[in-house]
Amino acid sequence: MFLDIRVKSQITIPKELMNKLGLSVGDKLEIFEEDGGIRLVPVAMYSKQHLDELRQEVAAAQEKIALGEAGALDNLGAVFAKLEGKEAPPASPIPVALPEDDKTAEGEVSGAGGSRIKIRMAQEKDVGRISNLIAASWKSAYRGLVEDSYLDSLRGDHWVEYLRSGLRNRDIFAMVLQEGGKMIGASILGKTTQKLEVNLISLYLLPEKIGQGLGRLFYAEIEKEMRRRSFNKCVLDVLERNERAIRFYKVNDYEDTQRTILSPVGEKKYVCRVFEKILR
Numbered sequence: 617m618f619l620d621i622r623v624k625s626q627i628t629i630p631k632e633l634m635n636k637l638g639l640s641v642g643d644k645l646e647i648f649e650e651d652g653g654i655r656l657v658p659v660a661m662y663s664k665q666h667l668d669e670l671r672q673e674v675a676a677a678q679e680k681i682a683l684g685e686a687g688a689l690d691n692l693g694a695v696f697a698k699l700e701g702k703e704a705p706p707a708s709p710i711p712v713a714l715p716e717d718d719k720t721a722e723g724e725v726s727g728a729g730g731s732r733i734k735i736r737m738a739q740e741k742d743v744g745r746i747s748n749l750i751a752a753s754w755k756s757a758y759r760g761l762v763e764d765s766y767l768d769s770l771r772g773d774h775w776v777e778y779l780r781s782g783l784r785n786r787d788i789f790a791m792v793l794q795e796g797g798k799m800i801g802a803s804i805l806g807k808t809t810q811k812l813e814v815n816l817i818s819l820y821l822l823p824e825k826i827g828q829g830l831g832r833l834f835y836a837e838i839e840k841e842m843r844r845r846s847f848n849k850c851v852l853d854v855l856e857r858n859e860r861a862i863r864f865y866k867v868n869d870y871e872d873t874q875r876t877i878l879s880p881v882g883e884k885k886y887v888c889r890v891f892e893k894i895l896r
């Protein structure tokens with residue numbers, strides 16, 4: 617393809633190139649010399665004020681996404697449509713909770729023995745069952761780690777109010793693991809003081825479901841959800857003598873920060889080790 621340089625150094629860009637690059641009258645091109653040749657590169661020009669506004673919008677959106685409060689746009693076209701102030705297609709909300717009838721699985725996977733395993737976001741109606749499950753898990757897994765008297769007096773509804781208000785206020789979100797229709801695992805996640813950091817508050821399986829690879833399966837979906845919400849780091853603390861859980865988190869690439877915290881349980885305080893994972 618050849619071009620003629622006309623008076624006042626003018627040239628005409630061939631129509632087929634204009635079409636191929638989606639250029640039209642009024643578009644801007646950057647021109648520069650490169651290796652003895654001339655390059656023309658299409659550019660979009662924004663005022664500094666417009667760029668600052670865009671930066672602020674992106675930062676606010678990132679924060680909302682991390683807290684699960686924002687709708688998501690389905691494709692890149694929708695993102696640009698929104699940035700350009702055009703009508704965007706309907707957004708798909710981040711599913712903090714799934715429909716009442718629970719037909720839509722977040723993740724549906726085949727468990728040990730081919731049983732139907734379903735992983736989904738928890739809803740407020742689940743709080744009773746989640747609390748019961750956590751209590752059953754504590755009574756078994758923490759026997760010998762936490763005082764017997766505390767475990768014996770622990771009621772099934774111990775966490776109901778905490779879960780209900782946490783879910784309502786969006787301080788937490790939770791996921792459940794089901795086998796058939798039965799809840800066999802639950803995990804609670806919450807905010808930290810760092811915007812893009814999530815706290816894996818708890819991860820529990822029913823005692824009889826431990827050691828079958830279900831924890832690993834469940835955790836993989838939980839981590840996907842963290843990433844979907846744009847968190848870039850997960851922190852957790854675990855009782856220093858809970859060796860099985862520590863092994864589990866290490867296998868799932870959590871780093872021992874060497875930091876410890878004192879966690880109150882009933883009248884006593886227990887040393888917990890802090891682990892973290894960068895979500896790349």
Ligand SMILES: CC(C)(COP(=O)(O)OP(=O)(O)OC[C@H]1O[C@@H](n2cnc3c(N)ncnc32)[C@H](O)[C@@H]1OP(=O)(O)O)[C@@H](O)C(=O)NCCC(=O)NCCS
Nearest residue numbers: 753757818819820821826827828829830831832833861864
């Ligand atoms: C933490 C917890 C959720 C992890 O679940 P888990 O079932 O123990 O962990 P996994 O899914 O990785 O299963 C691993 C074990 O199952 C065995 N396993 C059996 N079948 C398996 C399979 N198909 N795939 C993978 N592992 C399998 C593994 O060999 C492994 O044994 P190991 O623990 O001796 O190394 C679970 O132990 C639990 O609920 N613990 C009590 C509560 C608790 O302490 N929570 C953490 C504090 S918040």
